[in-house]
C-alpha cells in the first residue's frame with residue numbers, strides 16, 4: 001500500500017476576542033490508499049478541526065499555525081494546508097469527498113435531491129446535462145435509494161434522515177474521490193440506520209479504492225470499521241497505529257480509559273446461553289449490561305428476561 005495522505009505536525013488555533021487558543025497540536029499521521037483511518041476522541045478533542053483544515057473549511061477564527069498535508073504523489077508537492085480557496089476548489093468534491101455529520105442541515109432545502117447530487121458534477125463541468133442526470137440516478141440507486149427518478153425530484157424534507165445521508169454520500173462520491181472524509185457520518189441517525197450507512201461507506205471505499213478518514217467519538221465503532229486509529233485528546237495524539245494492536249495492547253493511559261468506557265470491546269454482556277433444545281425461539285434470561293463512565297458504573301439493562309415463541 002502507498003500513502004495517499006501524509007499529515008505532518010498539523011497545528012490549528014482559534015482566535016476569538018483577540019485570544020488565540022490551540023485546538024490541534026502537532027498532529028501527524030499517514031493514510032494509505034484503500035485504508036480507513038479513524039480519528040477517535042471525546043468532544044472538543046479536535047477531530048472536526050483536523051478534518052476541516054484538510055479541506056480548507058475551518059470556521060472563521062480558525063487558522064492553521066503549522067504543518068503540511070500532502071495529498072497523492074509526493075513529487076506533485078500538493079500541500080492541502082497551503083492552498084488558496086481558489087486552488088482548493090478543483091480538489092474538493094473531485095479528489096476529496098466530504099460526508100457531513102448532520103444530514104438535516106447539509107442539503108440545500110430549496111433544491112431537489114437530484115440537484116444536490118449533481119452539484120459536484122456541475123461545478124467540475126463533468127458531462128452535459130443529460131449525462132449528469134443519468135449519473136445522478138445511477139448514484140442514487142447505488143446508495144440504496146428506491147425509485148431514484150421520483151426521489152431525485154423531491155426536496156430534502158420529503159426524505160428520512162437515513163435517506164438524506166444516502167443522498168449526501170451519493171453527492172460525495174459522484175466524482176469518485178480518492179479520499180473520503182466522513183465526520184461523524186451517523187451521529188444524527190438511529191442505531192439500525194447507522195450500521196447500514198457505515199456498511200455502505202465501507203463498500204464504496206472498496207469499489208473506488210478510496211481512503212477514508214473517519215471521525216468518530218465512538219471507539220467501538222472505530223474499532224469495527226477502521227484499519228488504523230488515531231486517538232486524540234485535547235488536540236494531541238495519544239496513540240496511533242493498527243486498530244487491532246491498539247485494542248489488544250493500548251499503551252497510553254488515555255486510550256486505556258477510553259477502552260474501559262467501551263464495555264462491548266472488553267467483555268461480552270453477562271448472558272446465560274439459550275439451551276439448544278429449548279422449543280422457544282428466543283430466550284433471554286437475566287441479561288444485565290453495565291456501562292462504566294470514569295469511576296461510576298450503571299446498569300443500562302438489569303436482569304431482563306423474556307422469550308419469544310416460535
Ligand code: ATP
Nearest residue numbers: 014023042043044045046047048049050059061217
Ligand atoms: P465534537 O466531538 O464535539 O464534534 P471535536 O473533536 O470535533 O468535537 P472540534 O470541534 O475540532 O472538536 O473542537 C476542538 C477545539 O476547538 C474545542 O476546544 C473547541 O471549543 C474549539 N473550537 C472549535 N470550533 C471553534 C470555533 N469556531 N471557534 C472557536 N473555537 C472553536
Ligand code: MG
Nearest residue numbers: 047048049183
Ligand atoms: Mg466534531
